[in-house]
Amino acid sequence: MEKAIGVIDSGVGGLTVAHELMRQLPKEKLIYLGDTLRCPYGPRSQEEVRSFTWEMVEFLLEKDIKMLVVACNTATAFALEDLQQKLDFPVIGVIQPGARAAIKFTQNNHVGVIGTEGTIRSEAYTKALKGINAGIHVNALACPLFVPMVEKGILHGEHAEQVVQEMLHPMKANNHIDTLILGCTHYPLLRDTIQNVIGKHVTIISSSEETAREASTILEFHNMLRQEADPPRHQFYTTGEMEIFSRIAQSIFTKPVNHFESVTIEKAVIC
Ligand code: DGL
Numbered sequence: 001m002e003k004a005i006g007v008i009d010s011g012v013g014g015l016t017v018a019h020e021l022m023r024q025l026p027k028e029k030l031i032y033l034g035d036t037l038r039c040p041y042g043p044r045s046q047e048e049v050r051s052f053t054w055e056m057v058e059f060l061l062e063k064d065i066k067m068l069v070v071a072c073n074t075a076t077a078f079a080l081e082d083l084q085q086k087l088d089f090p091v092i093g094v095i096q097p098g099a100r101a102a103i104k105f106t107q108n109n110h111v112g113v114i115g116t117e118g119t120i121r122s123e124a125y126t127k128a129l130k131g132i133n134a135g136i137h138v139n140a141l142a143c144p145l146f147v148p149m150v151e152k153g154i155l156h157g158e159h160a161e162q163v164v165q166e167m168l169h170p171m172k173a174n175n176h177i178d179t180l181i182l183g184c185t186h187y188p189l190l191r192d193t194i195q196n197v198i199g200k201h202v203t204i205i206s207s208s209e210e211t212a213r214e215a216s217t218i219l220e221f222h223n224m225l226r227q228e229a230d231p232p233r234h235q236f237y238t239t240g241e242m243e244i245f246s247r248i249a250q251s252i253f254t255k256p257v258n259h260f261e262s263v264t265i266e267k268a269v270i271c
Contacts, residue, residue, distance in 0.1 A: 004029040006065035008056045011039035011151050012248045013186030014071030019252050020208035029232035031063050036240025040147040041074040042116025053079040073115050073183050077122035090218045097214050098181050098207030099128035105203045106179040110137045115183030117142045143167040150186040164193045182206045
């Protein structure tokens with residue numbers, strides 16, 4: 001099937017998921033849209049996140065996609081169910097895969113989750129984790145300063161370290177966790193700093209691997225894998241500044257990507 005996998009995020013964070021999709025499904029074509037202009041989604045209301053998410057989906061629907069990966073935890077928490085009900089192709093989010101991966105790794109059933117204010121407020125991870133294992137203890141913490149920092153391309157160094165120290169302090173102070181879910185797709189870009197601050201004894205989970213595995217399983221099950229032998233031409237779009245977006249993308253991807261374009265999302269009328 002020549003159609004692409006659509007991938008959406010509020011900005012550059014979903015590129016961490018796109019990277020893993022490219023690794024696990026090298027024949028598949030991706031069309032990525034990051035809504036950098038309106039990032040962050042984390043502090044916004046459920047209604048606003050849902051409406052922005054639908055606007056991104058409308059953009060991708062014009063490009064003809066066969067599957068949608070909501071590579072944004074905030075959009076997954078607030079809009080996944082709605083998208084799954086209304087779209088007639090597979091739609092997957094990043095929360096359930098992240099929860100599954102954490103349950104696989106925890107030894108003491110104490111799992112930490114960090115994410116945006118919206119994701120933490122929704123309690124989507126707590127529900128997903130306890131839905132699988134009611135005995136899991138969840139320590140959830142919002143880290144609102146991480147996304148704006150990542151979108152500026154500040155991923156290492158003294159300032160990044162200081163912000164991560166400050167944000168993770170409440171979790172460190174009362175810390176039985178042996179596993180920490182990066183419940184925002186921007187956070188893997190700060191992974192080394194987060195690992196240094198939280199300590200080596202904590203296993204860090206990013207949901208991208210498990211999400212890509214789920215995409216692969218679903219495409220195979222529905223006989224929707226791309227058959228064409230020629231290499232896929234991915235497309236990456238941002239609603240914001242192309243230069244910083246492509247700089248961060250190039251630092252994530254090992255191979256150069258071949259299409260960056262700045263786009264405007266039209267107001268979508270959909271319900
Ligand atoms: N990457 C996003 C997430 O996974 C979004 C962050 C934001 O825009 O606040 O939640």
